[in-house]
Amino acid sequence: MSCPAVLSPHATGDVSIRARDWQTQLKCAVTDVDELCRLVGLTRDELPLRHTSLIKFKFKVTHSFIARMRQGQRQDPLLLQVLPDDQELDQAVGFSADPLGERAVNPVSGLLHKYHGRVLLIVTGACSIHCRYCFRREFPYEQNNPGTLGWQQAIDYIRCDPSIEEVIFSGGDPLLANDERLASLTYAIADIPHVQRLRVHTRLPITLPARITSPLLQWLTGTRLRAIVVVHCNHAQEINQEVVDALSLLRARGVTLLNQSVLLRGINDNADTLIDLSKALFSSGVLPYYCHRLDRVTGSHHFHVDEAKISDIMRAVHTALPGYLVPAFVCEESGALAKAPLHQSWSTSA
Numbered sequence: 001m002s003c004p005a006v007l008s009p010h011a012t013g014d015v016s017i018r019a020r021d022w023q024t025q026l027k028c029a030v031t032d033v034d035e036l037c038r039l040v041g042l043t044r045d046e047l048p049l050r051h052t053s054l055i056k057f058k059f060k061v062t063h064s065f066i067a068r069m070r071q072g073q074r075q076d077p078l079l080l081q082v083l084p085d086d087q088e089l090d091q092a093v094g095f096s097a098d099p100l101g102e103r104a105v106n107p108v109s110g111l112l113h114k115y116h117g118r119v120l121l122i123v124t125g126a127c128s129i130h131c132r133y134c135f136r137r138e139f140p141y142e143q144n145n146p147g148t149l150g151w152q153q154a155i156d157y158i159r160c161d162p163s164i165e166e167v168i169f170s171g172g173d174p175l176l177a178n179d180e181r182l183a184s185l186t187y188a189i190a191d192i193p194h195v196q197r198l199r200v201h202t203r204l205p206i207t208l209p210a211r212i213t214s215p216l217l218q219w220l221t222g223t224r225l226r227a228i229v230v231v232h233c234n235h236a237q238e239i240n241q242e243v244v245d246a247l248s249l250l251r252a253r254g255v256t257l258l259n260q261s262v263l264l265r266g267i268n269d270n271a272d273t274l275i276d277l278s279k280a281l282f283s284s285g286v287l288p289y290y291c292h293r294l295d296r297v298t299g300s301h302h303f304h305v306d307e308a309k310i311s312d313i314m315r316a317v318h319t320a321l322p323g324y325l326v327p328a329f330v331c332e333e334s335g336a337l338a339k340a341p342l343h344q345s346w347s348t349s350a
C-alpha cells in the first residue's frame with residue numbers, strides 16, 4: 001500500500017488519506033518530522049529538533065489530527081502535543097520512568113489492578129499519535145503483551161474476584177486492536193456475572209475518528225455491559241466536524257461519553273482554554289471527567305505547570321462554569337487508593 005504524496009502545498013494533512021478507512025489512515029500516519037513541517041508550513045530550523053534523533057519515543061501523528069493544526073504556527077496547541085523537543089533529553093530532578101509504580105500492581109500479564117472494583121487491561125501498546133507528555137512512554141509494553149491466547153489468564157483473574165465490577169480497556173490505545181480481538185475479549189468479559197461495566201480509554205475518536213465503525217459499535221454496545229468511552233482531548237481546537245460525527249455515532253448507541261485531559265504548559269494551562277474545552281465537549285455530547293496534573297515521567301518536564309498556577313486555573317474554571325462542566329482536577333500518587341484530588345485555595349480576595 002502506498003501513501004500518496006501531498007497534492008497541494010496548502011493541504012494540512014492529506015485529504016485523500018483522510019477519506020480512507022482507518023487502517024489505511026493509520027498506516028499513512030506521519031512519522032517524519034520534515035513531512036509534518038511541510039504540511040503545517042514550518043521549517044525545521046524554527047523548531048527545537050537538533051538532538052531528537054536520540055529520543056527513543058518516536059514521532060507519530062495522523063493526517064486527521066494534522067488537519068486541525070493552524071498553518072505556520074510554531075505554538076499551535078495541537079502541534080506542541082506531538083512535536084519532539086530537545087528538552088525531552090533533559091534529566092530533571094524528581095522525574096522517573098515509572099512515576100506511578102505501575103509495575104507493582106501488574107498481577108498477570110496485561111492487567112493492572114490498582115483501585116477497588118475496576119481493573120485495567122493493556123490491550124495494546126500502540127497509539128495513533130505519540131503525545132510527548134505521555135506517562136506510559138516508558139512502560140514495558142513488550143512484557144505486557146499476552147497475545148491473543150494469553151488473555152485467558154486476565155479473564156480468569158477477573159472471574160475469580162467478585163469485587164471487580166468494571167473492566168477498562170486501555171493501552172496504548174485499545175481501539176488500535178482489531179474488532180475481532182476486541183469482540184472476543186468483550187464477550188468473555190460479558191460472560192462474567194459480576195462485571196457490570198465496560199470502559200474504553202481511547203484517543204481515537206479525536207485522533208482517528210474513522211475508527212468508529214459499525215463492527216466496533218457492534219461489540220461495544222452488543223452485550224449486557226454498560227459502555228463508557230473516555231476520550232482524551234486537551235484543547236477545543238481538536239474537535240472538528242469529523243470528531244463530532246464520530247462521537248454522535250457512539251452517543252446514538254447509548255454510550256456514555258467522558259473526557260480526560262492533561263494540564264500542559266503552553267497548550268491549555270489557562271482557564272479560558274479549559275472553559276472553552278468543556279463547552280466544546282458538551283456541545284459534542286461529552287462530559288468532562290478528569291483533568292490530570294502531569295505525572296513526573298522522564299522527558300516531560302517542559303510540560304509541567306506549577307502548583308500555584310494550577311490552583312488559580314481551578315478557581316477560575318470553577319467560578320465560570322456550572323458544576324457538571326468542571327472536570328475533577330486530579331493527580332496520581334503511587335500506592336494511593338484512588339486518583340487524588342488537587343486542592344485549591346478558595347480565598348475570594350486572591
Ligand SMILES: *Cc1c(COP(=O)(O)O)cnc(C)c1O
Binds near residue numbers: 112115118338
Ligand atoms: C486511572 C486508573 C483507573 C480508573 O480510575 P477511575 O477513577 O475509575 O477513572 C483504573 N486503574 C488504573 C491503574 C488507573 O490508573
Ligand code: SF4
Binds near residue numbers: 134
Ligand atoms: S494517546 Fe494516550 S497512551 Fe497514546 S501516546 Fe497519547 S497519551 Fe499516551
